Amino acid sequence: MSGKIVKVSGPLVVATGLSDANMADVVRVGNQRLIGEILTMTGDSAAIQVYEETSGLGPGAEVETTGYPLSVELGPGLIETIYDGIQRPLEKIMELSGATITRGVEVPPLDRTKKWAFQPVMTPGTKVSAGDVIGTVQETAVVLHKVMIPPRMSGVIESVSPAGEYTIEQTVAVLKTDKGETVELDMIQRWPVRIGRPYKHKYTPKTPLQSGQRVIDTLFPVAKGGTAAVPGPFGSGKTVVQHQLAKWSDVDIVVYIGCGERGNEMTDVLREFPELVDPRTGESLMKRTVLIANTSDMPVAAREASIYTGITIAEYFRDMGYDVAVIADSTSRWAEALREMSGRLEEMPGEEGYPAYLSSRLAQFYERAGVVECMTSEGERRGSLTAIGAVSPPGGDLSEPVSQATMRIVKVFWALDAGLAYRRHFPSINWLRSYSLYLDALKPWFDENLGPDFLQQRERAMAILQEEAGLNEIVQLVGKDSLSPADQLTLETAKIIREDFLQQNAFSDIDSFTSHDRQRRLLGLILGYDKLCRSAIEKGASVMDLFEIPARDRLGRAKGVDVSEYLAAYDSIYADMTKQIEELAAKGGLDV
Ligand SMILES: Nc1ncnc2c1ncn2[C@@H]1O[C@H](COP(=O)(O)OP(=O)(O)O)[C@@H](O)[C@H]1O
Ligand SMILES: [Mg+2]
Numbered sequence: 001m002s003g004k005i006v007k008v009s010g011p012l013v014v015a016t017g018l019s020d021a022n023m024a025d026v027v028r029v030g031n032q033r034l035i036g037e038i039l040t041m042t043g044d045s046a047a048i049q050v051y052e053e054t055s056g057l058g059p060g061a062e063v064e065t066t067g068y069p070l071s072v073e074l075g076p077g078l079i080e081t082i083y084d085g086i087q088r089p090l091e092k093i094m095e096l097s098g099a100t101i102t103r104g105v106e107v108p109p110l111d112r113t114k115k116w117a118f119q120p121v122m123t124p125g126t127k128v129s130a131g132d133v134i135g136t137v138q139e140t141a142v143v144l145h146k147v148m149i150p151p152r153m154s155g156v157i158e159s160v161s162p163a164g165e166y167t168i169e170q171t172v173a174v175l176k177t178d179k180g181e182t183v184e185l186d187m188i189q190r191w192p193v194r195i196g197r198p199y200k201h202k203y204t205p206k207t208p209l210q211s212g213q214r215v216i217d218t219l220f221p222v223a224k225g226g227t228a229a230v231p232g233p234f235g236s237g238k239t240v241v242q243h244q245l246a247k248w249s250d251v252d253i254v255v256y257i258g259c260g261e262r263g264n265e266m267t268d269v270l271r272e273f274p275e276l277v278d279p280r281t282g283e284s285l286m287k288r289t290v291l292i293a294n295t296s297d298m299p300v301a302a303r304e305a306s307i308y309t310g311i312t313i314a315e316y317f318r319d320m321g322y323d324v325a326v327i328a329d330s331t332s333r334w335a336e337a338l339r340e341m342s343g344r345l346e347e348m349p350g351e352e353g354y355p356a357y358l359s360s361r362l363a364q365f366y367e368r369a370g371v372v373e374c375m376t377s378e379g380e381r382r383g384s385l386t387a388i389g390a391v392s393p394p395g396g397d398l399s400e401p402v403s404q405a406t407m408r409i410v411k412v413f414w415a416l417d418a419g420l421a422y423r424r425h426f427p428s429i430n431w432l433r434s435y436s437l438y439l440d441a442l443k444p445w446f447d448e449n450l451g452p453d454f455l456q457q458r459e460r461a462m463a464i465l466q467e468e469a470g471l472n473e474i475v476q477l478v479g480k481d482s483l484s485p486a487d488q489l490t491l492e493t494a495k496i497i498r499e500d501f502l503q504q505n506a507f508s509d510i511d512s513f514t515s516h517d518r519q520r521r522l523l524g525l526i527l528g529y530d531k532l533c534r535s536a537i538e539k540g541a542s543v544m545d546l547f548e549i550p551a552r553d554r555l556g557r558a559k560g561v562d563v564s565e566y567l568a569a570y571d572s573i574y575a576d577m578t579k580q581i582e583e584l585a586a587k588g589g590l591d592v
Contacts (some may be wrong), residue, residue, distance in 0.1 A: 002017070003015040003016055003018035003044070003063040004059075004062060005029070005030070005059050005061065005062075005063060006045075007547055008057050008338070009036050009344045010054065010342040011051075011054060012049060012050070013048045013057065013063070015046050015063040016044055018041070018063060019044040019289070019404065020067075021067075022067075023039070023043065024037070024038060024069045024070070026066045026071075027046070029050055029504070030062065031364065032078075033585040034104050035049050035050070035051045036048040036063075037049055040345065042388045046063075046159065046234065048063065050301060051085065051301050053156075066093045068084065068163055069194065070192060070193050070378055071191055071192045072087045072190075072312050073169045074111065074188070075145075076116045076139050076145045077168065078316075078458070079139050079143050079286075079287065079290055080140060080286050080287065080290075081109075083290070083293070084290050084298065085259075085292065085309055086309060087109040087309055088107060088109065090111055090381060093105055108188070110168055111188065115167055116139075116237065116420070117165055117189070118135050118136075118137055118147070118376070119135050119163050120170055122135065123134060123157075123160070124159050124160055126156070126157045127155075127377070128155065128175070129154035129377045130153055130375045131147065131152060131374055131377075131378075132148060132376050133146045133320075134147045134379055135171045135172060140283075140288070141287050143252070143288055145318045146320040148376075149175070150189045150321065152198075153177065153183070155183075156175070156176050157174070157176075158173075158176050160172065161173065161294070167172070168187040169186050169187075169188065169571070171184040171185065171186055172187060172562070173236065180328060183257040190313055191316070192312075193312045196362075196368045197315040197318075197319060199319070199372035199383075201373040202373075203371040205371050205384070206371075206441055206443055206444065207223060207224045207371075208221045208223055208518055209221070209223065209226070209249050209251065209325065210248075211244065211245050211249050212513035213241070213245070213248070213504060214502060214504055215427055215504070216427075216443070217417060218382055218454075218457075218519050219429075219434070219458060220429070220436040221412075221442055222388070222412045222436065222438060223371075223411075223438040223523070224371065224414060225321050225389075226386055226390075226411055227369045227383035227388070227408070227409065227465075228368045228387075228388045228410070229388070229390070229410045229414070230388065230390045230405050230412055230416060230427065231398060231406070231413070231414075231416065232390075232391075232416025232421075233392070233416070233418045234392065235421060236418050236428050237416055237428050238330065239429070241414065241429075242327050246273075246285075247273070248279075248512070248513045249289075250280060251386065252317070253324045254327065255289075255291075255292065255313050256269065256289060256327050257292040257309075257328040258292065258294065258329055258332060259306050259309055259328050259331070259334050260294065260300075260303045260332075260334060261296060261333060262295060263295040263297055265329070265449065266291070266403055275283045279513060291376035293312065293317050294306040294563060296333070300474050302569055303334055304338055305332055306366075306417070308365070310326055311326050311387065311411055314326045315385070318372065318374070319372075319375065319588065321374055321376050321383045322383055322384075323383065325385075325386045326369075328365075328387075330391060330392045330480055331390065331406065332391050332393065335354060335362070338358065338361060339353050339358075341356035345464055346432075350401070352400060354401050357451075358401060359409075362405050362409060363401075365387065365389075366387050366389075366409045367409075368385065368386070368387065369386055371384045385512055389406065389410075389528060411432075411436070411437040413436075414427075414434050415433040416428045416430070421485045425498065425503055426506065431462070439455070443455060449516075450517070451520070453524065455522045462500075464530070465494055465497060467494070471483065471490060475491075484579045485537045489534060489537060493530040494531075496529070496556070497523075499556070500522075500558065501522060510561070523585070525570055525573060528578075530554070532577065536588065539588040540588030541581075541584040541585045541587075541588040542584070546581060549580040550576070551577035552577070555573055558570060
């Protein structure tokens with residue numbers, strides 16, 4: 001039975017005669033069988049958001065429900081693929097229809113013809129439940145795909161196919177369920193995007209995600225399994241920060257969602273990522289990346305779905321026991337899509353026209369992050385999902401609804417600053433307005449793996465930066481000369497921290513990524529300079545002389561030293577500066 005369209009309003013279509021349909025069903029609309037999703041049902045009348053361009057559609061056209069909620073296909077072939085917001089493989093579609101996507105075109109998300117080398121690991125006769133691994137497929141050089149018993153299934157394995165080449169639709173195992181049914185399992189799972197995939201338990205995140213970005217890892221770290229937001233006005237560097245996170249984070253899988261931003265930013269990703277080598281695996285970064293692209297030139301409704309599509313794919317890899325990061329640029333464009341649909345539905349608008357459920361929808365995205373004990377009967381398996389979203393408030397004003405709602409949910413806030421970006425201080429993460437609520441939870445990890453001085457140095461650096469802000473106010477009133485030598489040193493050290501530690505050039509080979517160890521040593525060097533100078537000042541050394549020692553110059557260039565040489569170079573800088581500062585202290589004029 002099919003319904004009939006009574007009204008079309010942009011991406012929103014109202015149809016009647018759909019008594020057999022349910023809310024959240026996927027429907028096919030019109031002759032072109034455009035893909036849509038039912039948002040609300042009143043009697044047999046449905047409000048449908050259509051994921052494709054609706055021009056030409058009019059009253060009377062047929063609507064048919066598929067009876068299924070909006071779902072993704074999960075299995076080998078996800079990695080390295082570029083999808084749109086409803087998981088259509090963009091390259092395949094463009095091959096079929098050219099650059100402007102033909103509407104209603106149907107291409108399955110996962111390749112049906114490609115053969116994968118399946119390696120069985122399960123033995124027949126095993127009692128199994130959801131999440132247990134049937135076998136594996138080397139999906140890319142760095143991702144071992146685990147073919148698992150789908151959620152909510154359990155029983156006894158009757159047979160497992162032998163090692164060999166299989167398409168994802170071929171049977172890899174036969175399961176006798178607890179109800180006595182025989183089910184042939186292939187390599188495809190389906191899961192509704194708006195519902196989180198099940199897990200056994202959620203833990204407090206305790207391990208840092210290492211991003212190689214100094215201001216993030218040292219000052220405002222995010223935990224694996226944590227949540228973070230990157231708010232900032234246009235041009236402040238949100239996309240570059242997110243690209244850096246996608247490139248360098250020490251996770252197994254990255255799902256990158258380009259959501260409502262300019263198309264050329266996705267092109268940048270597509271051009272750059274294959275050429276970039278993951279420093280940890282030596283392989284191309286695409287070998288661990290799934291891309292979802294719903295750029296500003298694509299239909300607005302699919303943008304709303306894209307973040308759920310992305311996070312569901314991420315959960316699937318989390319369920320295999322991997323560390324996964326989902327990066328969404330930008331959640332503001334997503335919220336605008338939500339607002340547009342809400343407006344067309346004539347719902348009661350909340351603040352600035354956003355629907356009242358904006359906050360809860362955002363929370364539904366971020367709360368799918370976490371460190372989890374995965375579903376499986378095979379013993380302990382942990383996976384993590386880290387969620388990071390850009391927020392682009394108009395004019396950079398963080399009091400607007402999307403920023404406010406996000407701030408209430410996420411635990412790390414990297415506030416980008418137009419002023420810093422204007423002065424070419426990148427990443428323009430404002431050290432006074434940003435925060436990480438993971439410091440306490442991560443302390444044991446830092447202490448054990450990097451030594452207690454890592455966090456102590458962080459505290460010291462933050463204190464110096466905060467003092468700088470206070471001193472700057474005094475300087476504006478009475479000038480720099482009125483400051484004590486110790487305060488002048490504080491300003492100098494703060495400047496070194498800002499320019500030679502926090503500033504990091506994403507486009508320089510050496511500077512783009514800094515390991516934890518190197519971050520610790522570099523900051524140690526800067527704070528070492530501060531400490532030595534402070535004691536020299538007490539002995540009467542001149543501040544001006546201290547600021548002009550030759551080692552000060554080398555310190556400024558320390559972040560650019562080649563990776564293979566930094567250990568030796570930092571030791572030598574430290575030795576030089578100790579010598580030079582002690583000489584100044586010795587002739588300082590005061591008795592020691
Ligand atoms: N870490 C960085 N290193 C060097 N340049 C940067 C960095 N971050 C941002 N930029 C500069 O700022 C520009 C705008 O950044 P972008 O991420 O596109 O801003 P947004 O996404 O906030 O609009 C970039 O094209 C680049 O020139
Ligand atoms: Mg951007």
